[in-house]
Amino acid sequence: MGFVDEAKFFVKAGDGGNGCVSFRREKFVPKGGPNGGDGGKGGDVILVADRNLRSLIEFRYASHFKAESGVGGQGSGKHGRSGRDCEVRVPMGSLIRDAETAAMLVDLTEHGQSFCVAEGGRGGLGNARFATSTNRAPRKATPGQPGEERWLRIELKLLADVGLIGLPNAGKSTLLSKLSAANPKIAPYPFTTLEPQLGVLSFPDIDPCIIADIPGLIEGAHQGVGLGHQFLRHIERTSILLHLIDVSGGGDQPYEDYMILARELAAYKKELLDRRHVIILNKIDLIDAPRRYQVEKQFDGLGLPLLAISAEEEEGLESLRVLLGDLLERQRAEACHDLADE
Numbered sequence: 001m002g003f004v005d006e007a008k009f010f011v012k013a014g015d016g017g018n019g020c021v022s023f024r025r026e027k028f029v030p031k032g033g034p035n036g037g038d039g040g041k042g043g044d045v046i047l048v049a050d051r052n053l054r055s056l057i058e059f060r061y062a063s064h065f066k067a068e069s070g071v072g073g074q075g076s077g078k079h080g081r082s083g084r085d086c087e088v089r090v091p092m093g094s095l096i097r098d099a100e101t102a103a104m105l106v107d108l109t110e111h112g113q114s115f116c117v118a119e120g121g122r123g124g125l126g127n128a129r130f131a132t133s134t135n136r137a138p139r140k141a142t143p144g145q146p147g148e149e150r151w152l153r154i155e156l157k158l159l160a161d162v163g164l165i166g167l168p169n170a171g172k173s174t175l176l177s178k179l180s181a182a183n184p185k186i187a188p189y190p191f192t193t194l195e196p197q198l199g200v201l202s203f204p205d206i207d208p209c210i211i212a213d214i215p216g217l218i219e220g221a222h223q224g225v226g227l228g229h230q231f232l233r234h235i236e237r238t239s240i241l242l243h244l245i246d247v248s249g250g251g252d253q254p255y256e257d258y259m260i261l262a263r264e265l266a267a268y269k270k271e272l273l274d275r276r277h278v279i280i281l282n283k284i285d286l287i288d289a290p291r292r293y294q295v296e297k298q299f300d301g302l303g304l305p306l307l308a309i310s311a312e313e314e315e316g317l318e319s320l321r322v323l324l325g326d327l328l329e330r331q332r333a334e335a336c337h338d339l340a341d342e
Helices: 170-181 230-234 254-268 270-274 289-298 317-341
Strands: 004-013 045-050 064-065 086-092 094-098 104-108 114-118 147-157 162-165 197-201 209-213 240-246 278-280 306-308
Touching: 045 094, 045 104, 064 086, 064 094, 086 094, 104 114, 114 147, 114 162, 162 170, 170 197, 170 209, 170 317, 240 317, 254 270, 254 289, 278 289, 278 317, 289 306, 306 317
Parallel strands: 004 064, 045 086, 162 209, 162 240, 240 278, 278 306
Antiparallel strands: 004 147, 045 114, 094 104, 094 147, 197 209
């Protein structure tokens, strides 16, 4: 089953309950006054960001969400109960748009963040509300108002500190499994990973970070070739991008692979080039020392941090952890400095 990172769904808030027309009927009170109660308010539909959700797969099976309607008013001045809200839990990083206008409504980026996407209708007024000195027996009540309803579109963008990007079979899943406790599916064929995998990378002296294995890109991904648009969307929110390059190919293949990734990022969104980029040369256990020197020389002119590793043999991973820790510490310090300036 493919990764679901975009979905369309319908929400309907509860209708308000109707107001009641009623009069007191008590012994020895021949002309009782109006005592019809108000109707209850309809329930709202509320979206709530949940850190435990990772995809929009649930929206394949449930695409209509409806809140409870308010209860009508009753005699003896009894007001109707308000309808229960309908709470829809969505992953952190969900961007909500109106399906018809494409207007963005909210970007849910924090755990527990909520947003009302459809407001329940107001309850109708009972006839007790309309009593006046000149009209002591009103036979008027108002109906409840209908609740809001709308079609929405939800897009999911992963929230991660570090994103692993590379062509299919570059070894991203293997690297993620070695760096964290994640257990992504690993196999020797293209597009093993059909949905982004998240792992937690711990450090001895600083807070841990979230690292995401972004599924393999291919040439033309920015135009939607393969699953390109779906996967490029998730790169937008990662602050450090690790370009994982398979060095087992001959000639200039490693450098050409990197250029494919760079072109796809620039074509999709040029701002991605301003992120912190690190080049990781993977599978060095499959080449000899002269070839390794030759490959490393291909990347000399880029001015980017460069590390050679073997994820499978766990060679060079400690150096990678140290580099990531330094980059994260520097980035967090800069973020704190920016906040202080504001």
